Amino acid sequence: VSETTTIGQYLIDRLLALGARHVFGVPGDFVLAYYKHLTDSELRVVNMADEQGAGFAADAYARVNGIGAVCITYGVGSLKVINTTAQAHAEKSPVVVICGGPGVRERTRERKLHHKVGTFDSQLKIFKEITVASAILDDAETAQAEIDRVLFACLRERLPVYLELPRDMVNATFTVRPVHAPKETSDPETLREALEEIARMVAGAKKPVILAGEELHRFEVHDLLPGLLERSGIPCASTTLSKSVIDEAHPLYLGVYEGALGNDAVRHYVETSDCVLVLGANLSDVTLGIDTAQLETARMVHATSDHLNVRRARYERIVFKELILALEPALGTRPRPTIPNPHRPEPWIANADAQITVARLFQCLNWHLTPDTVVITDVGDCFFAATDLFVEHSGFVACAYYLSLGFSVPGSLGLMMARPHLRPLVITGDGAFQMTGMELTSILRTGDRLAPIVVILDNEGYGTERPMIDGEFNDIHPWRYAEIPAVLGAGKGWVVRTEADLDRALAGAEANLDSYSIIDVKIARGDISAGLERLTSHLGKRARG
Amino acid sequence: VSETTTIGQYLIDRLLALGARHVFGVPGDFVLAYYKHLTDSELRVVNMADEQGAGFAADAYARVNGIGAVCITYGVGSLKVINTTAQAHAEKSPVVVICGGPGVRERTRERKLHHKVGTFDSQLKIFKEITVASAILDDAETAQAEIDRVLFACLRERLPVYLELPRDMVNATFTVRPVHAPKETSDPETLREALEEIARMVAGAKKPVILAGEELHRFEVHDLLPGLLERSGIPCASTTLSKSVIDEAHPLYLGVYEGALGNDAVRHYVETSDCVLVLGANLSDVTLGIDTAQLETARMVHATSDHLNVRRARYERIVFKELILALEPALGTRPRPTIPNPHRPEPWIANADAQITVARLFQCLNWHLTPDTVVITDVGDCFFAATDLFVEHSGFVACAYYLSLGFSVPGSLGLMMARPHLRPLVITGDGAFQMTGMELTSILRTGDRLAPIVVILDNEGYGTERPMIDGEFNDIHPWRYAEIPAVLGAGKGWVVRTEADLDRALAGAEANLDSYSIIDVKIARGDISAGLERLTSHLGKRARG
DSSP states (O other), X not given: OOEEEEHXXXXXXXXXXXXXXXXXXXXXXXXXXXXXXXXTSSSEEEEOSSHHHHHHHHHHHHHHHSOEEEEEETTTTGGGSHHHHHHHHHTTOOEEEEEEEOOGGGOSSOOOOTTOOSOTTHHHHHHHTTOSEEEEOOOHHHHHHHHHHHHHHHHHHTOOEEEEXXXXXXXXXXXXXXXXXXXXXXXXXXXXHXXXXXXXXXXXXXXEEEEEOHHHHHTTOGGGHHHHHHHHTOOEEEOTTTTTXXXXXXXXXXXXXXXXXXXXXXXXXXXXXXXXXXXXXXXXXXXXXXXXXXXXXXXXXXXXXXXXXXXXXXXXXXXXXXXXXXXXXXXXXXXXXOOOOOOOOOOOOOOTTSBOOHHHHHHHHHHHOOTTEEEEEOSSHHHHHHTTSOOSSSEEEEOTTTOOTTOHHHHHHHHHHHOTTOEEEXXXXXXXXXXXXXXXXXHHHTOSOOOOEEEEEEOSBOTXXXXXXXXXXXXXXXXXXXXXXXXXXXXXXXXXXXXXXXXXXXXXXXXXOSSOEEEEEEOOTTOOOHHHHHHHHHHHHHHTO | OOEEEEHHHHHHHHHHXXXXXXEEEOOOGGGHHHHHHHHTSSSEEEEOXXXXXXXXXXXXXXXXXXXXXXXXXXXXXXXXXXXXXXHHHHTTOOEEEEXXXXXXXXXXXXXXXXXXXXXXXXXXXXXXXXXXXXXEOOOHHHXXXXXXXXXXXXXXXXXXXXXXXXXXXXXXXXXXXXOOOOOOOOOHHHHHHHHHHHHHHHHTOSSEEEEEOHHHHHTTOXXXXXXXXXXXXXXXXXXTTTTTSSOTTXXXXXXXXXXXXXXXXXXXXXXXXXEEEEESOOOOTTTTTTTTOOOOGGGEEEEOSSOEEETTEEEOSOOHHHHHHHHHHHHOXXXXXXXXXXXXXXXXXXXXXXXXXXXXXXXXXXXXOOTTEEEEEOSSHHHHHHTTSOOSSSEEEEOTTTOOTTOHHHHHHHHHHHOTTOEEEEEEEHHHHHHHGGGHHHHHHTOSOOOOEEEEEEOSXXXXXXXXXXXXXXXXXXXXXXXXXXXXXXXXXXXXXXXXHHHXXXXXXXXXXXXXXXXXXXXXXXXXXHHHHHHHHHHXXXXXX
């Protein structure tokens, strides 16, 4: 039996089939009819105050859910999510951008339509630079093939994609053909040969180590990691971008590796290893500790979804997930080595009148992490300090490579939709908060009584830049963040100057289960985390040329 | 004598020479050294909370100043100004986007650098779609020629441009050559012939009319308009995008023409004319009243910076500004006709206990306009209602074609820098305000005691969309906007429910000369302006397909 459907409905059905349950967005006239259609579907539409917020929320959602979607209008909407889509691309987050566009019948000439810039192809060309696949769904005959092609590319590469739906095509009908998920397989001989090479390298190594990257999580094979470590006896480190890819209490977990910018014990272990298995980590300047990492190609296996290199040999046609699934035999077994583990948090006892410091703030937050917490940090010292948190049960989400300020508050809404049983601990700087923090309004707008705890490191400016080059441009106008509930008509706020204040604020926030809590932590200028101090001394040298 | 300079300094010198006095921006590490350089120059750097705000401010500034600039960092900064640059492109605003990028020496391979997406060319390709000229200043030998080429294109076309400055090229030196502004001239024979055709058409017309567009203002020839009307005896209308191109008290001014969506008397006059001279107006769907305009090519002259059409004849190689300067003789003289003029505002007398309505709000605002006011409206009913304001002395700024929400508050800061003697009346909807309204923080951050008056039409959602297709997605979370001063630690707020409240609020705001004023006007759902009612009934039919 053949089934007839519409382009709009088919897209909804496919998103649901692939695991999306929510769409983040802002309505606008070119997308309005489809927006209504979405709200009437099984997908839940989560409305945001600004498209930038919707893009960030969809990205965070996609990272933990496996696929996410943002739906916006033409031009004024879609061009506001360029940066968030670029972030998703840089950090491999499978976000489907759905843009409602002018009707096909409106595109016959290069008309000057509102919300339009350049030609009717301009947006597509822009999105081609930051997505892995894209299409304008302007033909009912090809719509299914195009939607399938684009969505499969999204999942195959875990990268963002762009679908433009002309408003007069939403209800265009076609007959559904069976969906054939393209079967992605490695070339078996290449895979076998590569595994043999890896086995040989590992067998000959005295001190192998795994650098476990974000792609293990993105391709949903991170659950294999504990078993892999335990059977092989090989320990692992994570990167700043992959932190929480493994429970940090695991006895074979070393900590976060980031060259000279991270923990010295982790650095020493990794850099003295004679066989580093980099699994699913994209090695960026940040991951490599601003190029301070000492990792020699001659003792490295580097596997990502893009390529497999065993030392200098490159293997093509290997599917990353298959490689990871087949890796266990290649690693053999060996006795568990003695390794440095991350420090468990020390019990927090407030020194009541002591002024709060970055170090003590994070010691306290660390003590407060529970199995129900998911940590999301913004960019700045909030991130650098947070890399030292001991993330035992909970997740840790950060845009640790692309480093775009303003991700955390809207991102937390994405996390709460994807993982409603987890409570976000949002850690942000004041500069990042002033960009997108008022998306707290969207958290209230859901009507779900969501209760994230937002901690603001309030040092009156761009604390990450001060140690590089300082000037008045790093001084932002101070807000009374704890007064935001007066504007939003809901939420609770605290100002923290001392350790006793912090105790009171966290106790209050933890008891506030009905709305967001906002904790304004007054940090002295110049009080920065050890990690940031190391980083900015490196970056500052570069910025000064 | 030959003078040596650096790329960074040359760009500053040229911006100053071409009339820029301010640069709007947000610092970030790839641009940090140059940002410091800018703050130490004669240019004033105006720091914004988010790059989106900086882009909007630079656009508003460029519209009234003749050139504007925004300076941001790579990726996370530049990709946040794609939408604002697209707006500048759509509405012809000469904004120079200056992006600090990775050093040339960092670009040798396709390295994974933070803030980077795609290849080192990706950003340039994206900006090429929304700018008229662009360059990466990666070579000291060609830097002067490239900067000159790009900046002259910006001014010639009054369109945005993109300059990417690798951080290791800021101090690269070269010997300055004399700057030759390319002399743009029309082909004299073509210009003469076209003017003869126009003269013939006008001479044979019984009821000629001018539709005066935004390009008269952009190319700084709007001051010629009153003389042109007075000597020719031909009246003019403006478009929604060009409103205030002429003092609306001028006896030969008809009002805003926008097809069936605007004033009926203006429509009747324009559409019964036997010779419509469209001067510098880009005819978009919005300008044409969502395609309700009845303008026949056979009785039209259409001159823009892009082309000159006299009826169906097209003339190439004509410089718009030269055409306008040469137009007067072609128009001849005739007795002034009797025309309908816009209504002067009626004296405002509050009906104290009456609930405030959109119509009465604008009647009151109209009465309060002074020679020191500049009106900037956002997108929504704030705009449609504001097109009926009687703008006698003051300016009127709106993104009336591209229609991107969130322009007005950051845009007002751009206006205040360009025209410090004018006081902005910012008219915005609540939906637009929730996107960028917190850029009030940047207005405070200047330290200039700037005092814009922000009026929010607070109808709890997207009032422009409700009449098209309504749903919960049009309901935004209500803010207590008048409490924002509690968060920002400065400013004054009022809530307005009745006409007496409005009197009190405006009196208070006008007396508040030290900081921003925010007036939260509670508008009943469904209370929309006459213009919006006409518009949405048209758009709604389309949105529903």
